[in-house]
Amino acid sequence: MRFSLAELMVCAASHIFEDDGEVLVTGIGLLPRLAASLAMRTSNTDILMTDSQSYVLSQPNPVSGLKSHQGQANENWMGFARIFDNVWSGRRHALVGPSQIDRFGQSNISALGGTHQAPKVQLLGVRGFPGNSISHANSFFVPSHSRRVFVEGECDVVCSVGYNNDRLPRGYSFSDIDVRAVVTNLCVLDFNGPNKQMRVVSLHPGVGLEEVQDNTGFDLAVSAEIAQTTIPSQQQLDLLNELDPLDARARQLKNNPAGIRQAEEAES
Amino acid sequence: MDKLVSASEAVSVIEDGMTVGIGGWGPRRKPMALVRELLRSRVKDLTVVAYGGADVGLLCAAGKVRKVIFAFVSLDFMPLEPAFRKARESGAIEVMEIDEGMLLLGLRAGAWGCPFIPTRIGLGTDVLKNATDLALIDSPYDEKEWVAMPALKPDVSLVHATRADVRGVCEIASPDHYMDDLFVRASGHSIVSVDEMVPSEYFHDPEIARRVFWERNCTQAVVHEPGGAHPSSSDPLYGFDIKHFKQYGELLSDGGYSAWAEAFLGDSESSYQSAVGGLEAIQSLPLPVY
Numbered sequence: 327m328r329f330s331l332a333e334l335m336v337c338a339a340s341h342i343f344e345d346d347g348e349v350l351v352t353g354i355g356l357l358p359r360l361a362a363s364l365a366m367r368t369s370n371t372d373i374l375m376t377d378s379q380s381y382v383l384s385q386p387n388p389v390s391g392l393k394s395h396q397g398q399a400n401e402n403w404m405g406f407a408r409i410f411d412n413v414w415s416g417r418r419h420a421l422v423g424p425s426q427i428d429r430f431g432q433s434n435i436s437a438l439g440g441t442h443q444a445p446k447v448q449l450l451g452v453r454g455f456p457g458n459s460i461s462h463a464n465s466f467f468v469p470s471h472s473r474r475v476f477v478e479g480e481c482d483v484v485c486s487v488g489y490n491n492d493r494l495p496r497g498y499s500f501s502d503i504d505v506r507a508v509v510t511n512l513c514v515l516d517f518n519g520p521n522k523q524m525r526v527v528s529l530h531p532g533v534g535l536e537e538v539q540d541n542t543g544f545d546l547a548v549s550a551e552i553a554q555t556t557i558p559s560q561q562q563l564d565l566l567n568e569l570d571p572l573d574a575r576a577r578q579l580k581n582n583p584a585g586i587r588q589a590e591e592a593e594s
Numbered sequence: 595m596d597k598l599v600s601a602s603e604a605v606s607v608i609e610d611g612m613t614v615g616i617g618g619w620g621p622r623r624k625p626m627a628l629v630r631e632l633l634r635s636r637v638k639d640l641t642v643v644a645y646g647g648a649d650v651g652l653l654c655a656a657g658k659v660r661k662v663i664f665a666f667v668s669l670d671f672m673p674l675e676p677a678f679r680k681a682r683e684s685g686a687i688e689v690m691e692i693d694e695g696m697l698l699l700g701l702r703a704g705a706w707g708c709p710f711i712p713t714r715i716g717l718g719t720d721v722l723k724n725a726t727d728l729a730l731i732d733s734p735y736d737e738k739e740w741v742a743m744p745a746l747k748p749d750v751s752l753v754h755a756t757r758a759d760v761r762g763v764c765e766i767a768s769p770d771h772y773m774d775d776l777f778v779r780a781s782g783h784s785i786v787s788v789d790e791m792v793p794s795e796y797f798h799d800p801e802i803a804r805r806v807f808w809e810r811n812c813t814q815a816v817v818h819e820p821g822g823a824h825p826s827s828s829d830p831l832y833g834f835d836i837k838h839f840k841q842y843g844e845l846l847s848d849g850g851y852s853a854w855a856e857a858f859l860g861d862s863e864s865s866y867q868s869a870v871g872g873l874e875a876i877q878s879l880p881l882p883v884y
Contacts, residue, residue, distance in 0.1 A: 378884035380769035392883050395769075405770040406619065410695045414714075432719075436691065437682070442724045444685030450673060451666035456693040457715040487718030495717035497738030503718075 329558045331511055332357060332575045333566060334530060334585040335467070337558040339509040340364040342465050343373060343419060349463075350374040350382075350409075350418040357578050358421040358467045360389050361509075363569045364562060380405045390572035413454070419463040419506070425449055426474075426481040427466055429524060429544035431488035431505035431517055433459075434481035442483075452485040459486035460495075463504040469579055471510035471541050478543035489522035511579065513538050514555055519547025528553040532587035557585065597816045598760045601631040601863065604785045604815040608637050608750050611660075615701070615748030615781055616644040617774035618826060621669045621834045622882075623766075624649045625754035625787045627822030627863050632658065634861065643701075643746055645694065645772065647826060648842065651677035654687055655851035661688040663746065665697050669839055677846045690725045692716070692743075698773055700746035704780030710742035717741060751781035754823045756805075756831065758788040762813030763797055765805045768829040775807040784812055787819040789831050821867060821876040832879040838870055 339361035343351055351373045353362035359378070363386035366373040375386050377398055385399040404412070412418055424433035435453060439446030458464055464486065468475055480490075487493065489500050500522050508515040508524070512533045519525035525547035526538055531554055539546055558566075566575065576582045605628060608614060614632075618624035629649045639660045644650050646667035653659050655677035667678040681687050692700070699711045712731065716722050722730070722741065729742045753774045755764040764786050766774065778784040797803050822828075825835040825842065845854040858869045867873050 387884075394881070394883060406694075406772055407698060407776075410698055413695065436720075440683070441685075442691075442720075443688075445682060448674070448679040448682035450668055451664055452691055452693055452719070452721055453666045454694045456717075456719045456721050457695040457713075459719070460714045460717050483724075484718075484720040490718070493718045495714075495739050497736065498717070 327560065327563070329563055329585040330576060331530070331583040331585050332579050333558050333563060334555065335509055335511065336361045336364060336566065336575065337562045338514050338528075338555050339421060339465070339467060340562070341369060341556070342421070342507045342509070344369045346370055346373070346419050346463070348372045348374065348417070350376070350412050351421070352376070352418065353421045355423050355467065356389055356574055357469070358423065360566065360570055360575060361421060361467070362386070363389065364565055367565050367569070368562065376404055386569065388568070389570050390574040410457070413457055413461050416462045418458075418461070419465065420458050421465045421467055422455075423467045423469070424485070426477050427468070427508065428477050428479065428481045428488070430480070430490035431522070431524065432481050432484045432490060433466065433486045433488075434483045436483035436485050438482050452483070455485035456487070459488070459503070459505070463506045465505075465507040465509070468508060468510040471512040471538065473541060473543045476542040476544065489517060512541065515546070518549075523547045525549055526552060528555040530555045531557065531585065596760045597762045597813060598791070599815050599817060601627055601787070601817050601819065604628065604817050605631045605635060607783060608632065608635070608640075610637055611639045612749040613641040613643065613747070615746070615751035615777040616642060616649045617751065617753030617772060617777045618647065618649070619645045619770075619772045620647040620666070621826045621839065623754050623768055623772070623823055623828055624826035625752040625822065626824060626826055627819040628752045628785060628787050628817065629653065630859060630863065630866060633855070633859060643697070643748055645697070646678065647675060648839070651675040651846065652851075652854075654678055654681035655846055655854070657851075659687055661690065663690040663692065663697070665692055665694040671836065672839060672843055676843045677851070680846070690727070692721055692725055696721075696743050697746070698776065699743045701773060701776035701780040703743065703745035704747040705776055708745060710744050712740040713743050715741060715743070746780060748777065748781040750783045750785065751777040752785050752787070753777055754828060755786050755788045756828065757790045757792045757796070758786060758813075758816045759792055759794045759796065760816060761794065762786065762810040762816050763794065763806055764788065764808070764813060765797070765802060766807060767805055771807045778808045778812045783814045785815045785817065786813050787817040787822045789820050789822065789828055791818050819863060821873045822863070824867075824870065824876045827882060829881055832877050833881040835870070835876070835879055
């Protein structure tokens with residue numbers, strides 16, 4: 327059975343919602359959205375998802391090939407103002423792709439370098455990250471695991487709260503914060519190391535621990551029995567074809583690498 | 595009461611140094627014809643509050659802006675708006691960078707006449723470090739600290755609705771009215787551009803009356819601008835103009851504001867519309883699919 331790295335990542339990411347119950351899952355970007363959709367069809371059918379516009383759906387829309395929102399499986403209207411009512415209730419789990427993540431699980435999508443008055447590179451702005459991170463579970467999706475993303479110091483602009491004692495608001499403890507998992511092109515991580523340290527949970531087929539550590543700007547904890555990331559099942563791959571009929575997932579990672587590394591890829 | 599005025603009459607109430615709220619979201623249902631009228635005016639030193647897209651980009655590029663209160667400026671399918679990016683990276687503008695939800699709370703506080711609304715949002719992040727006017731407060735009911743999100747009270751707000759009557763009863767038939775109701779309620783003076791004018795009887799239908807998100811006494815001016823949201827969308831009438839946005843991005847990145855203005859702005863909305871292919875072309879833009 328052949329599968330791509332993107333499919334491996336999507337299937338791995340779909341598992342992070344398994345024990346969430348009836349939460350709104352928001353996957354920002356095509357692969358995270360596909361992961362949320364897959365989860366809703368397999369590991370957690372109680373999930374709520376939106377049409378990325380203004381309705382909650384009882385079946386996820388396909389991520390490619392959709393011609394119109396007419397006829398979709400609407401469940402309730404949910405404009406953007408009402409999204410915040412849900413966010414602040416805590417009944418949500420977002421899967422997002424930040425530009426930087428630091429050892430505290432803080433993340434950045436706002437700007438890189440320079441100063442606040444004149445950043446070297448203006449990105450999106452903080453968007454909803456501050457409110458999301460203080461309200462509900464958040465996980466990260468990283469297509470390119472590198473020291474540029476997993477930065478050595480703190481993020482250039484801390485947009486989301488993490489497990490950082492120096493920034494912990496008065497009256498808060500780490501148990502009020504829920505940075506759940508990180509799925510990258512190399513591995514799956516969580517924050518269940520000592521004192522909420524980021525920890526390697528599983529390595530993708532053909533990836534070594536050293537490679538993960540070398541591409542991370544800070545020390546990682548390692549789980550006692552480090553596993554290999556579960557490879558996609560035929561059922562999951564069939565569902566991906568249904569949820570992404572035009573195979574847009576093949577165009578998300580550079581050169582669409584195979585899910586099990588070829589020898590030459592491992593060396594390069 | 596007849597509130598129908600021209601775009602230039604409507605925006606003439608905006609003076610140097612004012613705070614202007616702009617409705618819509620990114621590339622969706624932005625009052626762009628009103629923004630273009632502002633670009634043609636002499637007004638400057640504005641503080642702009644918005645869920646930003648090309649509105650914020652163009653006003654920054656044209657040098658009309660002193661400060662932007664924002665959570666993002668984005669065109670969605672083009673994540674980074676080029677003109678805003680340039681303005682930020684050159685240090686040309688002041689900003690108050692806050693969370694999307696804080697912006698909502700600020701407008702709601704403004705609408706409700708509260709000086710602030712307490713929230714957890716921003717705690718533990720650089721929002722508090724960078725937006726130095728945000729205060730932390732104690733709660734009388736718990737031991738935690740809270741962010742006091744101050745009221746945002748635009749002097750004037752600009753929004754784009756689908757239809758209105760001359761008295762300022764406005765219908766938003768799009769799937770989402772975003773925070774437009776809050777912009778209108780938080781401001782002292784609201785200007786609403788619409789694609790279509792309708793007689794007051796149009797609203798007798800209860801389904802349509804449910805698409806009216808603020809009362810007519812919150813609307814001070816109505817401007818009839820068919821296609822006036824272009825290049826943003828005015829769902830269900832027309833989608834956003836991806837082709838134009840790409841051209842817009844290239845012109846503003848390479849030639850700056852003057853290149854864009856020379857190519858498109860013109861001295862009136864009708865000359866703008868001829869430059870972008872005409873009203874019919876705008877009205878046949880397909881609706882976005884997400």
